[in-house]
Amino acid sequence: MKKRILIFISAVLFVSCTTSQKPLYSWGNYADANYNYLKKNDEKATSKLLEMYEKIIKKQNGSRKVVPPGVYADYGFILIQTNRKEEGKIMLLNEIALYPESKIFVDRILKMIE
16 A cells, blocks of 8 residues: 555656746757858858747747847847848847846957947
């Protein structure tokens, strides 16, 4: 009898620990797009990465419903590298607005492009 109770309690604890929670952020296929960008570093890979950032920014399915940390900054930096400086600056400023702790890092990037 004690053994059955112990098994039942163990099963209940196991099931309760494995409930799936919605992640804080949704990243889409960011990992694949970033990997291809870093590996190939060509115009097509850059274009796909920029598209991925746009998708992440437009649609957030995570529980926080905000863009993940670093996405605006990375997107902005790549836009700047592709000579879209004004759009890039806007993205960098969005990063600071959403994640104020990134200000030190983002300010360095902004100083580099001035």
